[in-house]
Amino acid sequence: MPRIEVGGPTPYPVTVGSGVLDTLSVPERHVALIQPEDLPRAFVERAQAALQPTLTVSVPARDACKTLDVYAGVLSRLAAAALPRDAAVVGLGGGAATDLAGFVAASYLRGVAFYTVPTTLLGMVDAAVGGKTGVNLPEGKNLVGAFWPPRAVWCDTDTLSTLPGAVFREGAAEAFKHGLISDPSLLPRVLAPEFRPGGALLEDTVADAIAVKAGVVTRDLTERGERAFLNFGHTLAHALEGVTHQAIPHGEAVAYGMHYAARVSRAQGGADLTPDTLAFLRWQRPSSLPALTYDDVAPYMARDKKADADGVRFVLLRDLARPYLTRVPEAVLRAEFGGWQDDVARLD
Numbered sequence: 001m002p003r004i005e006v007g008g009p010t011p012y013p014v015t016v017g018s019g020v021l022d023t024l025s026v027p028e029r030h031v032a033l034i035q036p037e038d039l040p041r042a043f044v045e046r047a048q049a050a051l052q053p054t055l056t057v058s059v060p061a062r063d064a065c066k067t068l069d070v071y072a073g074v075l076s077r078l079a080a081a082a083l084p085r086d087a088a089v090v091g092l093g094g095g096a097a098t099d100l101a102g103f104v105a106a107s108y109l110r111g112v113a114f115y116t117v118p119t120t121l122l123g124m125v126d127a128a129v130g131g132k133t134g135v136n137l138p139e140g141k142n143l144v145g146a147f148w149p150p151r152a153v154w155c156d157t158d159t160l161s162t163l164p165g166a167v168f169r170e171g172a173a174e175a176f177k178h179g180l181i182s183d184p185s186l187l188p189r190v191l192a193p194e195f196r197p198g199g200a201l202l203e204d205t206v207a208d209a210i211a212v213k214a215g216v217v218t219r220d221l222t223e224r225g226e227r228a229f230l231n232f233g234h235t236l237a238h239a240l241e242g243v244t245h246q247a248i249p250h251g252e253a254v255a256y257g258m259h260y261a262a263r264v265s266r267a268q269g270g271a272d273l274t275p276d277t278l279a280f281l282r283w284q285r286p287s288s289l290p291a292l293t294y295d296d297v298a299p300y301m302a303r304d305k306k307a308d309a310d311g312v313r314f315v316l317l318r319d320l321a322r323p324y325l326t327r328v329p330e331a332v333l334r335a336e337f338g339g340w341q342d343d344v345a346r347l348d
């Protein structure tokens, strides 16, 4: 069973494999289990059997749980149960639920132990690892949060069998991203027919995609440098999610955003990786986008967390596995938005 070690200030293991859900174990005597209300009941019951939580809190599905209102409601549930400071918060579910659970853990009583049990592909290869936690604001994605690493991550690959195909393909976008920024061997594997729940390529590909993220966050937990590369494609992605009020799910927005970033990378002198990002979009078959102009998305891009006092910065690729962070002239961003829209229109 693959096990990946995340290093840095507070090292922890990520366990990947079949049946992991029945092996959950934490040293804390009190546990708050946080899970989305639409999660298959059997997963919740298996986690409850293993952890014997003091309380289980159900939260709305998808990004509807990543709001300050839901966050405050969960904190009140923990306080009403008098959950002590030596308790643990366990986030079970997709990236939305684990992002919320992590921010609850980071802030309840000024911080309690946190563990993640991702049950989506995206959660396993990305969200549940690395300690970025938080919620959204109406002004944009993840604008409130904290770095609060989990103490262990358990990825039961059997849980992926109940995912709708579209949700599995959303998660594949982040694995593909790890291929583009660091490990190109992931690119053909993610698109291969055997990369599917129960497929021969699933477990090793998930483990190798996690290894990319684990390596980056080990070296740069709080995004002082190379962690920004994990944000490839996310400047436009988060803008698409914001402007559509989360009608476009994160993994689809990332696929659209990676193609835009590949176009901008080429315009700035990089290798042409747009055939790869287009191949991924064709494979993923994302939801169609509403009619948008550059001026619709620009205000959201301006609030991207990679922006500094001198303005917005983009993660671009000089070539496969050669990411860099840079400013881009607005004329280039605007022109490539037009070309990106033409490419997207031709996808159907």
Ligand SMILES: NC(=O)c1ccc[n+]([C@@H]2O[C@H](COP(=O)([O-])OP(=O)(O)OC[C@H]3O[C@@H](n4cnc5c(N)ncnc54)[C@H](O)[C@@H]3O)[C@@H](O)[C@H]2O)c1
Pocket (backbone or CB within 6 Å): 036, 037, 038, 039, 040, 061, 062, 063, 066, 093, 094, 095, 096, 097, 099, 119, 120, 121, 122, 123, 126, 127, 128, 129, 130, 131, 132, 133, 141, 142, 159, 160, 161, 162, 163, 164, 167, 170, 171, 174, 250, 251
């Ligand atoms: N913290 C990070 O580093 C990080 C990284 C990437 C993405 N994210 C965040 O993660 C979120 C997206 O996560 P996601 O793609 O996992 O989507 P999600 O959490 O919205 O989950 C998608 C849906 O699948 C359901 N679900 C979960 N597991 C299931 C299973 N095994 N079977 C059936 N249904 C299941 C969920 O309850 C939800 O309704 C976004 O909010 C994004 O911003 C965070």
Ligand SMILES: O=C(O)C(=O)C[C@@H](O)[C@H](O)[C@H](O)COP(=O)(O)O
Pocket (backbone or CB within 6 Å): 126, 130, 132, 141, 142, 174, 223, 227, 228, 230, 231, 234, 305
């Ligand atoms: O872990 C990171 O760092 C990432 O950027 C991973 C992204 O896939 C993820 O969507 C993250 O939540 C985005 O971070 P943000 O700082 O842009 O909100």
Ligand SMILES: [Zn+2]
Pocket (backbone or CB within 6 Å): 126, 174, 234, 250, 254
């Ligand atoms: Zn992401």
